[in-house]
Amino acid sequence: xxxxxxxxxxxxxxxxxxxxxxxxxxxxxxxxxxxxxxxxxxxxxxxxxxxxxxxxxxxxxxxxxxxxxxxxxxxxxxxxxxxxxxxxxxxxxxxxxxxxxxxxxxxxxxxx
Amino acid sequence: xxxxxxxxxxxxxxxxxxxxxxxxxxxxxxxxxxxxxxxxxxxxxxxxxxxxxxxxxxxxxxxxxxxxxxxxxxxxxxxxxxxxxxxxxxxxxxxxxxxxxxxxxxxxxxxxxxxx
Numbered sequence: 001x002x003x004x005x006x007x008x009x010x011x012x013x014x015x016x017x018x019x020x021x022x023x024x025x026x027x028x029x030x031x032x033x034x035x036x037x038x039x040x041x042x043x044x045x046x047x048x049x050x051x052x053x054x055x056x057x058x059x060x061x062x063x064x065x066x067x068x069x070x071x072x073x074x075x076x077x078x079x080x081x082x083x084x085x086x087x088x089x090x091x092x093x094x095x096x097x098x099x100x101x102x103x104x105x106x107x108x109x110x111x112x
Numbered sequence: 113x114x115x116x117x118x119x120x121x122x123x124x125x126x127x128x129x130x131x132x133x134x135x136x137x138x139x140x141x142x143x144x145x146x147x148x149x150x151x152x153x154x155x156x157x158x159x160x161x162x163x164x165x166x167x168x169x170x171x172x173x174x175x176x177x178x179x180x181x182x183x184x185x186x187x188x189x190x191x192x193x194x195x196x197x198x199x200x201x202x203x204x205x206x207x208x209x210x211x212x213x214x215x216x217x218x219x220x221x222x223x224x225x226x227x228x
Contacts, residue, residue, distance in 0.1 A: 004155070034216060043116065044205075046216035089156070099146055100217060102156040 002026060004092050006103035013080050014111055020076040021106040023090035027071035031096060035064055035075055036089040038105070044089060047075075080110040114140045114210050118220025125196055126228055132192045133223045135206030141186035142208035146217070147179075150203040159204075162189040196227040 005024040013019045023033065032051045036044040048057045053068040061078045077084055087107045091100035115138040125131050135145055143164045148156040160181050161169040168181035178200075180192040189208075193200055205222035209215050 036219075041221075043219040043221050046218070049216050091156075099158050099161060101158070102148075104153070104155040 002092055002094060002101040004090060004101055004103040006088075006090055006106050008106060009104065010107040010109070012109045012111060015080060015082060017080050017110075018076065018078045019080055019108070020074050021088065021108075023073045023075070023103055025071050025073075025090075025092045026094075027069055029094040030068045030071075030092070031098075032093045033066060033073050034091045034093070034100060035073070036091065037086045038089055039086045047088075075106075077108070080108075082110045082112050084108060085110045114138075114208075114218040116206065116208050116218045116220045118206055118223055120223055121221055122224040122226075124226045124228065127197050128195055130192055130194045131196055131225060132190055133204055133206075133225075135189045135191070135208070135220050137187045137208045137210075137218075140208075140210040142189075142210070143186060145183060145189040145206055145208045147181065147189075147191050148205050148207065150205065156205065159191075164189075193225065196225070198227045201225055201227045 007022050034049050035047040037047050038044040048064045050066040055066040057064050063076045066073045087105040089105045091102045093100050117136045119134045145162040147159045149159050150156050158171050159174045162181045162183040164183045164186050170176045183189040203224050207217040207219045209217050
C-alpha cells in the first residue's frame, strides 16, 4: 500500500508571510504527483500535476517542486493571503492505470 | 476546467435505510469515475472505481453489496449505501478524469452522510 505523508498537518501564518509544506512518498514506482487545494464546502481544485524529477511548476503565488529520487515534493506559497486558507492535498499515482492515493492534507489558515 | 456535480451535498437518514448519491460530469464524458470516502482527520480513501457499462472495481475491505455503484451512462455514476448504519456516517466524494494518463482528476462537492 502506498503511503503518502504530508507535513505539517496544519499551520497558521500571518497575511503576507510566505510558507511551504511537504509531501513525502516512496521513491520507487513513481508515475505522477498531484497537488490540490480544497476550500471548505467546495470541490478540491487541481493545482499541479508533476511527472518529472526536478519539475518546478508555478501558478501565481503558488509553486511546487518535485524530487522523485528522494521522494518528496514541496508546495510554496509566497505572500500568503486570507483566500489561500484551505487544505492542500497531495496525491500519488504509481502507474498510469492506478488511482490516486492521497495524503491527509495540510490545513493552512492565513490570518489577516 | 471540467465540472463534476455531486448530489446531495448532505443527507441524514435513519439506520437501516438506503441512500443514493449521484455524481455527474457536466461538460465531459467520463468512462471512469472514482468514489472516495473520508473519515475525520483521515485522508481520502478510494472505495471503488466505477466503469461505464461494466461492474465497479472495489478496493480491499469495501463491501460491494453494501456500497452499490452504477455507472449507466458516460456522465453519471451513482453510489447507493444500502441498509446504512451509524458507522457508515462519513464524507463521500466522487471524481472523474476527462482523459487517460496522468491527467488531473475533477471532483464533485462531496456528500456528508449522517446515519442516526
